[in-house]
Amino acid sequence: MNLDGVSKHLLICNGKTCMKNGAEEVTETIRGELKNSGLHREIHTTKTLCNGQCKHGPIAVLYPQGTWYKEMNKTKSEELILQLKEERNNNLGSELYCHDGKTFKNHESEL
Structure with a gap:
C-alpha cells in the first residue's frame, strides 16, 4: 500500500459491540463520502x-489529530467528512478524547 499524499488516517472500530451498534454503516458511509x-x-x-x-461505540479515531469520536452513525459520519473536506474544526459534539499535543484528554470531563 502506498500512503504517499495521505495526510490523515481514520480508524473505524468494527469490534463486536460497535458492529452491533451500526459500525458497518459507519464504515460504508465514511468510505463512500471520502470517495464522493x-x-x-x-x-x-x-x-x-x-x-x-x-x-x-461505534468509535472512529482521526489521526494525526488524535480525536476519538463516540456514538458514530450515518449522519455524524457524513458531517465528519464534510468538515474534513472544508478543513473545519471537526467538532461533531461527539468527541470522546482529544489530544493536546502531549496526552489524551477526556473531552467529556471538560464539558
Whole structure:
C-alpha cells in the first residue's frame, strides 16, 4: 500500500459491540463520502477490532489529530467528512478524547 499524499488516517472500530451498534454503516458511509468528495487519496481508513471503548461505540479515531469520536452513525459520519473536506474544526459534539499535543484528554470531563 502506498500512503504517499495521505495526510490523515481514520480508524473505524468494527469490534463486536460497535458492529452491533451500526459500525458497518459507519464504515460504508465514511468510505463512500471520502470517495464522493475526492478525499480518498488524502484520508486513509482502516477497520479495526476493539478499541476498548465499547460503551461509546461505534468509535472512529482521526489521526494525526488524535480525536476519538463516540456514538458514530450515518449522519455524524457524513458531517465528519464534510468538515474534513472544508478543513473545519471537526467538532461533531461527539468527541470522546482529544489530544493536546502531549496526552489524551477526556473531552467529556471538560464539558
